[in-house]
Amino acid sequence: AQSVTQLGSHVSVSEGALVLLRCNYSSSVPPYLFWYVQYPNQGLQLLLKYTTGATLVKGINGFEAEFKKSETSFHLTKPSAHMSDAAEYFCAVSGQGAQKLVFGQGTRLTINP
Amino acid sequence: GAGVSQSPSNKVTEKGKDVELRCDPISGHTALYWYRQSLGQGLEFLIYFQGNSAPDKSGLPSDRFSAERTGGSVSTLTIQRTQQEDSAVYLCASSLEGQAAAYGYTFGSGTRLTVV
Numbered sequence: 721a722q723s724v725t726q727l728g729s730h731v732s733v734s735e736g737a738l739v740l741l742r743c744n745y746s747s748s749v750p751p752y753l754f755w756y757v758q759y760p761n762q763g764l765q766l767l768l769k770y771t772t773g774a775t776l777v778k779g780i781n782g783f784e785a786e787f788k789k790s791e792t793s794f795h796l797t798k799p800s801a802h803m804s805d806a807a808e809y810f811c812a813v814s815g816q817g818a819q820k821l822v823f824g825q826g827t828r829l830t831i832n833p
Numbered sequence: 834g835a836g837v838s839q840s841p842s843n844k845v846t847e848k849g850k851d852v853e854l855r856c857d858p859i860s861g862h863t864a865l866y867w868y869r870q871s872l873g874q875g876l877e878f879l880i881y882f883q884g885n886s887a888p889d890k891s892g893l894p895s896d897r898f899s900a901e902r903t904g905g906s907v908s909t910l911t912i913q914r915t916q917q918e919d920s921a922v923y924l925c926a927s928s929l930e931g932q933a934a935a936y937g938y939t940f941g942s943g944t945r946l947t948v949v
Contacts, residue, residue: 752934754937756940761942763837763924763940763941763942764924764926764940765940766937766939769936810875810876812937814933814934817934818934819881820878820889820933820934821933821938824875825873825875826875826876
């Protein structure tokens with residue numbers, strides 16, 4: 721079985737500040753991990769993913785995430801927040817042999833000017 | 834098509850009425866998923882279709898919910914005798930066969946259902 725926990729349903733940062741969105745997972749198989757972003761009134765868009773190989777993955781819009789097996793984490797970061805980053809972010813897990821993705825509850829990111 | 838298309842984008846219905854939500858996946862994508870997004874509830878898996886295999890209906894919340902996929906392409910999610918708690922955004926996603934686990938899905942923009 722797989723599950724995802726996103727710590728913090730709402731995160732607020734100032735423009736230019738570091739963005740850190742937390743994701744912890746549980747998986748009985750080596751995980752594949754994803755971050756999706758949802759802008760208002762839109763569907764979800766893939767930001768980045770980890771399957772195998774390098775544990776630091778880079779995605780679109782300057783975001784990156786690091787897979788830490790020992791901590792069962794896949795936190796999303798961006799060095800400097802921009803107003804356009806305001807959105808809802810979802811972490812998801814699957815794994816080899818899995819038929820579907822399991823999503824976290826989502827974190828709403830607000831950027832303060 | 835170029836992306837996953839869902840219709841209608843918004844639907845307001847009276848309690849007790851039936852509704853049909855449509856999803857047209859990316860051409861060639863054999864896997865199709867329905868999720869429900871309720872306020873503060875994240876994404877809840879509803880049903881999964883893969884080719885000619887029997888669908889995984891394990892996420893359907895009640896027997897008022899059903900879905901079909903005709904010709905391996907378009908899918909319709911039907912909610913009978915709608916209740917206010919059915920109000921949510923219903924998201925459809927598709928992927929190439931066997932690749933969802935490693936590559937993720939492509940999502941549609943969703944149908945916002947409001948039951949009044």
